[in-house]
Amino acid sequence: MKNFLPFFIIALLVVSCKKEKPEELSRIEFTGISQDIRPGDNFFMHVNKIWYDSVQIADDQVGVGSYSFLNIPQRQKLQNILEEVSNQEHPLGSVEQKVGDFYASGMDTVRIDARGVEPIKPILEEIDQIKDRAGVVAFVTAQMESGNNSIIGLRVGPDIKNSSINILHIGQAGLGLPDRDYYFKTDSSTVGIQRAYKKYLASLLDLAGGENGAQQVEIVYDLEKQLAQSHKTRIERRNIQANYNKFSVADLAQRNPNLSWTKILSTLALEVDSINVQQPAYYEKLDQLLGSVSLEDWKTYLRAHTLEGYADFLGSPFEKASFEYSKILLGQSQQQPREQSMVQQVDRMLGFALGQLYVKRYFDQEDKERVSELVSNLQKAFEARMTQLDWMSDSTKAKAKEKLYAITKKVGYPDVWREYDVSIDRDKYFENVVALRKNAYQYRIKDLNKAPNKEEWATTPSTVTAYYRSSHNEIVFPAGILQFPYYDKESDDAVNYGGIGMVIGHELTHAFDDNGSQFDKDGNLNNWWTPQDLEKFKAKTQQLIERYDSFTILDSIQVKGALTIGENTADNGGIAIAYDAFKLTQQGQDTVRINGYTPDERFFMSIARIWRVKVRDEFMRNYVTTNSHSPALWRVNGPLMNFTPFYETFDLGAEDQNFRSEEERIRIW
Numbered sequence: 146m147k148n149f150l151p152f153f154i155i156a157l158l159v160v161s162c163k164k165e166k167p168e169e170l171s172r173i174e175f176t177g178i179s180q181d182i183r184p185g186d187n188f189f190m191h192v193n194k195i196w197y198d199s200v201q202i203a204d205d206q207v208g209v210g211s212y213s214f215l216n217i218p219q220r221q222k223l224q225n226i227l228e229e230v231s232n233q234e235h236p237l238g239s240v241e242q243k244v245g246d247f248y249a250s251g252m253d254t255v256r257i258d259a260r261g262v263e264p265i266k267p268i269l270e271e272i273d274q275i276k277d278r279a280g281v282v283a284f285v286t287a288q289m290e291s292g293n294n295s296i297i298g299l300r301v302g303p304d305i306k307n308s309s310i311n312i313l314h315i316g317q318a319g320l321g322l323p324d325r326d327y328y329f330k331t332d333s334s335t336v337g338i339q340r341a342y343k344k345y346l347a348s349l350l351d352l353a354g355g356e357n358g359a360q361q362v363e364i365v366y367d368l369e370k371q372l373a374q375s376h377k378t379r380i381e382r383r384n385i386q387a388n389y390n391k392f393s394v395a396d397l398a399q400r401n402p403n404l405s406w407t408k409i410l411s412t413l414a415l416e417v418d419s420i421n422v423q424q425p426a427y428y429e430k431l432d433q434l435l436g437s438v439s440l441e442d443w444k445t446y447l448r449a450h451t452l453e454g455y456a457d458f459l460g461s462p463f464e465k466a467s468f469e470y471s472k473i474l475l476g477q478s479q480q481q482p483r484e485q486s487m488v489q490q491v492d493r494m495l496g497f498a499l500g501q502l503y504v505k506r507y508f509d510q511e512d513k514e515r516v517s518e519l520v521s522n523l524q525k526a527f528e529a530r531m532t533q534l535d536w537m538s539d540s541t542k543a544k545a546k547e548k549l550y551a552i553t554k555k556v557g558y559p560d561v562w563r564e565y566d567v568s569i570d571r572d573k574y575f576e577n578v579v580a581l582r583k584n585a586y587q588y589r590i591k592d593l594n595k596a597p598n599k600e601e602w603a604t605t606p607s608t609v610t611a612y613y614r615s616s617h618n619e620i621v622f623p624a625g626i627l628q629f630p631y632y633d634k635e636s637d638d639a640v641n642y643g644g645i646g647m648v649i650g651h652e653l654t655h656a657f658d659d660n661g662s663q664f665d666k667d668g669n670l671n672n673w674w675t676p677q678d679l680e681k682f683k684a685k686t687q688q689l690i691e692r693y694d695s696f697t698i699l700d701s702i703q704v705k706g707a708l709t710i711g712e713n714t715a716d717n718g719g720i721a722i723a724y725d726a727f728k729l730t731q732q733g734q735d736t737v738r739i740n741g742y743t744p745d746e747r748f749f750m751s752i753a754r755i756w757r758v759k760v761r762d763e764f765m766r767n768y769v770t771t772n773s774h775s776p777a778l779w780r781v782n783g784p785l786m787n788f789t790p791f792y793e794t795f796d797l798g799a800e801d802q803n804f805r806s807e808e809e810r811i812r813i814w
């Protein structure tokens with residue numbers, strides 16, 4: 146549909162620049178396309194069904210795919226690095242020594258098992274010695290410095306109304322199950338998870354030498370359930386204004402007398418006059434429970450949560466207990482090999498040190514420039530789309546474009562590497578973990594009352610992901626995602642624009658989704674919309690929420706449109722922007738087939754392939770409840786349903802399941 150293209154793209158279409166031997170352009174072939182499933186019925190499966198049916202989820206995995214931790218080859222690369230550096234001598238204090246020795250300390254399961262519960266005993270004794278409720282808060286406060294969060298969710302981050310300064314935020318906390326909803330749902334799968342969770346905590350209490358774990362766990366669970374009642378749902382938490390409640394410390398001290406904020410802050414040496422309480426109802430409930438629940442019950446709660454917080458570092462019986470729970474929650478039937486769980490621990494705790502080694506070995510500097518150029522092309526395409534939006538006034542468009550070009554781009558890895566001022570001992574896994582957690586806490590609070598560090602990255606360079614951060618107005622593409630199937634420098638543009646191009650478009654659109662749209666170009670919560678435009682934007686957003694509410698997965702589970710609206714807006718925008726940018730390339734303008742497929746076909750097939758994934762049903766249930774992304778099937782089929790060039794490329798008609806009339810095709814950006 147030509148009216149979807151900015152005028153200058155149409156002008157370019159008349160110039161046909163045929164490439165010689167286009168087959169040589171691409172080493173990426175699309176094989177395994179299912180002819181049984183029509184593109185218009187289910188494009189995700191049209192492209193992925195043969196792969197989906199042939200791929201096996203290993204017994205120790207929750208799924209298989211390209212994204213994030215499901216990317217097994219990526220984890221193997223990290224494992225290779227870790228095995229290599231841990232077997233060599235390195236100067237004390239070097240990146241290699243820290244990474245290698247931390248990994249080796251975690252691989253030494255003989256020593257870890259021999260020590261068992263012993264390393265955590267001093268902490269459990271501290272709990273035994275708590276004499277009063279003030280002692281409960283004092284223990285919790287001290288543990289926060291060791292990165293063991295239980296009932297207080299403390300964070301340092303930009304003031305959303307003044308992004309040039311970091312303030313203290315506290316958010317709801319205190320639960321063990323993945324979400325408040327798990328405490329209240331009564332379907333058989335959730336009841337099974339509640340049971341497995343209780344069993345898990347009971348095992349931990351028993352393993353630590355307690356008596357009657359099963360009985361004590363009821364106390365813990367009951368307390369959690371009461372806390373969960375005050376928790377906001379994930380959908381409610383999308384309301385940014387509602388999460389912004391600055392209280393003076395004096396006021397807060399009066400509101401929550403049992404928590405005694407003045408004491409907490411002085412113990413932690415945090416000098417602030419005010420705190421942003423993201424969910425005040427939680428802290429009111431917590432304060433009330435600190436007053437009404439018996440001291441013994443609180444001590445039981447702290448024992449269980451402390452054990453839970455350290456369970457991964459106390460040897461096989463603890464890990465086994467943790468796995469038994471995870472089996473029910475996520476569905477894998479076998480425990481992961483130690484090497485793989487250690488890859489994740491190193492990435493979690495020393496991720497930027499491991500990232501340095503990863504980048505050295507696996508990242509091509511030239512890709513940084515290539516991808517940066519791609520980002521610029523996507524920005525231009527997005528600007529053109531903004532220009533021709535029929536529902537937005539010129540004044541809002543001007544502000545939107547200003548914000549679009551103010552976005553900071555980060556590609557590959559940080560310019561300044563985070564350092565870990567920690568000494569790592571090859572023989573002391575538990576102590577290493579505690580030292581790294583303390584270091585992480587200090588790292589987080591060091592910038593309180595200062596300007597946010599704009600050099601900082603929120604994910605490690607090796608992670609297969611990308612993100613937009615509204616307070617920094619920045620988009621970030623770690624080295625981990627700059628590889629097949631997202632990006633391949635030997636591929637044709639169709640594959641790359643449908644891959645990393647779609648991801649870039651997605652992240653750019655986050656600056657303008659239900660959440661990002663409330664922030665200005667400087668990252669402040671500040672309305673830049675005219676009232677009329679904002680009303681139209683909200684109406685369109687509502688349409689998209691309702692559309693995704695109508696999607697189901699695993700036959701009966703409904704996608705939560707209001708939880709996933711930000712991601713769905715980004716998916717819809719991302720595909721459209723990437724397509725427009727692709728049409729500006731030479732290949733985008735011609736029709737020469739590669740391996741039998743036209744450039745446009747390859748573009749759309751690349752989109753379906755980057756999100757291809759196969760996961761266990763248990764994992765999917767948890768995902769739909771807790772994740773702000775739609776299931777992969779709908780990340781592909783949902784946006785394409787709204788995108789007319791897709792209809793034209795695959796010749797969709799009213800007989801196709803995912804066909805929507807032009808009026809029903811939702812377009813925001």
Ligand SMILES: [Zn+2]
Pocket residue numbers: 651652655712715
């Ligand atoms: Zn996203």
